[in-house]
Amino acid sequence: MKLSTKIEAFVSHFGEMGSRWGFNRTVGQMYALLMVYNRPLNADEISEMLSISRSNVSMGIKELHSWRLLKVTHYPGDRKEYYKAPEDIIEVARIVLEERHKREVAPTLTMLRQEIMREPVSDEGKHAQQRMTEIYELIDSVSKAVDEVAALSSKDLAKMMKLGSGVASVFNFKDRLLGKGKPDDGAAE
Amino acid sequence: MKLSTKIEAFVSHFGEMGSRWGFNRTVGQMYALLMVYNRPLNADEISEMLSISRSNVSMGIKELHSWRLLKVTHYPGDRKEYYKAPEDIIEVARIVLEERHKREVAPTLTMLRQEIMREPVSDEGKHAQQRMTEIYELIDSVSKAVDEVAALSSKDLAKMMKLGSGVASVFNFKDRLLGKGKPDDGAAE
DNA sequence: CCATTTTTTCAGAAGTTTCTGTAATTTGTA
DNA sequence: TACAAATTACAGAAACTTCTGAAAAAATGG
Numbered sequence: 334m335k336l337s338t339k340i341e342a343f344v345s346h347f348g349e350m351g352s353r354w355g356f357n358r359t360v361g362q363m364y365a366l367l368m369v370y371n372r373p374l375n376a377d378e379i380s381e382m383l384s385i386s387r388s389n390v391s392m393g394i395k396e397l398h399s400w401r402l403l404k405v406t407h408y409p410g411d412r413k414e415y416y417k418a419p420e421d422i423i424e425v426a427r428i429v430l431e432e433r434h435k436r437e438v439a440p441t442l443t444m445l446r447q448e449i450m451r452e453p454v455s456d457e458g459k460h461a462q463q464r465m466t467e468i469y470e471l472i473d474s475v476s477k478a479v480d481e482v483a484a485l486s487s488k489d490l491a492k493m494m495k496l497g498s499g500v501a502s503v504f505n506f507k508d509r510l511l512g513k514g515k516p517d518d519g520a521a522e
Numbered sequence: 523m524k525l526s527t528k529i530e531a532f533v534s535h536f537g538e539m540g541s542r543w544g545f546n547r548t549v550g551q552m553y554a555l556l557m558v559y560n561r562p563l564n565a566d567e568i569s570e571m572l573s574i575s576r577s578n579v580s581m582g583i584k585e586l587h588s589w590r591l592l593k594v595t596h597y598p599g600d601r602k603e604y605y606k607a608p609e610d611i612i613e614v615a616r617i618v619l620e621e622r623h624k625r626e627v628a629p630t631l632t633m634l635r636q637e638i639m640r641e642p643v644s645d646e647g648k649h650a651q652q653r654m655t656e657i658y659e660l661i662d663s664v665s666k667a668v669d670e671v672a673a674l675s676s677k678d679l680a681k682m683m684k685l686g687s688g689v690a691s692v693f694n695f696k697d698r699l700l701g702k703g704k705p706d707d708g709a710a711e
Numbered sequence: 712c713c714a715t716t717t718t719t720t721c722a723g724a725a726g727t728t729t730c731t732g733t734a735a736t737t738t739g740t741a
Numbered sequence: 742t743a744c745a746a747a748t749t750a751c752a753g754a755a756a757c758t759t760c761t762g763a764a765a766a767a768a769t770g771g
Contacts, residue, residue: 448528461560471615
């Protein structure tokens with residue numbers, strides 16, 4: 334079962350990059366394959382196509398399930414499970430965004446809230462508290478923005494992408510904001 | 523040289539999360555410390571405060587430099603270099619965003635462009651090409667949006683954060699988009 | 712409820728990354 | 742230029758992650 338060179342390149346690249354995106358090489362390769370292959374694949378096929386052990390595939394599938402990134406199909410007369418990525422690639426991006434937020438950002442916000450609460454005892458602690466507050470507010474703003482974007486439908490997002498203007502609106506906003514304000518009211522704090 | 527519990531909690535958390543953000547535990551701890559400490563620190567101080575070897579600090583500093591995340595100071599009569607994070611935390615976020623984009627996203631875009639170019643030879647390859655095109659367009663849109671946001675000044679970003687409306691504008695945009703169009707013109711393709 | 716297929720678990724092997732101490736290099740000063 | 746202070750490079754040790762094969766568990770159908 335030989336892969337086309339196109340798929341091979343894609344899979345191999347995703348394997349290397351994969352760890353950056355929160356999973357390991359094999360899981361990255363597996364998902365790359367499932368995203369571009371033209372039909373759902375079962376665990377044995379994945380194992381053979383990527384030359385990795387069947388058990389490794391099993392662990393990878395478990396991991397991808399925990400990311401909610403798999404669609405499972407069955408074929409009549411075949412007991413195996415067949416896996417594929419969602420058709421809608423924007424949906425994939427949305428899920429990855431949400432999961433990473435939940436796993437990486439939310440715990441940090443919790444920690445920061447707790448530590449900011451505590452009354453600082455030293456100058457050192459006072460300064461740290463100040464800094465943590467700034468960091469908290471930044472991450473919190475970004476989180477909220479991400480939540481809101483993730484709440485948009487794929488259709489809306491696709492339209493915005495197509496118009497290349499998800500950010501143009503931010504610029505309009507910026508111009509409104511800066512255009513009318515007193516020019517020197519600009520200190521961040 | 524004992525750290526306040528506040529800083530300890532922050533440093534330790536950033537160490538654990540750090541790897542997610544693209545650097546290892548020690549580098550995460552080092553940068554956490556430099557972000558919240560109330561004065562610049564030299565390599566020996568960092569080494570002692572975090573109980574890691576001097577040479578490890580040296581490697582960490584090198585790594586952080588490559589991310590452009592350090593400000594270096596000198597004190598008269600002291601030959602040591604003193605390090606701190608930029609005062610402006612939004613600047614830090616901007617740099618991390620840019621660097622991660624450069625390291626993680628740009629190579630993927632290059633690979634995708636190359637593979638999409640190649641004429642597919644099989645049905646398998648044809649389908650993969652189609653999928654890669656969708657992925658390319660998604661990543662490319664997000665990249666451009668990120669570039670544009672990163673190009674805004676910290677002041678503007680701080681204002682937008684404060685108003686909690688970096689995304690409200692996107693919603694306005696969405697409403698304009700959806701409100702006036704034919705209601706059924708909604709297929710993503 | 713047994714036989715067979717399929718999936719999952721898990722202990723240890725293999726591989727990778729991180730960290731340290733030592734040694735080499737660089738920097739600054741007299 | 743010589744010296745001391747400071748930084749960096751690097752080989753190997755320690756720690757951690759990933760992967761495999763074997764065995765256990767679960768699912769399916771007769």
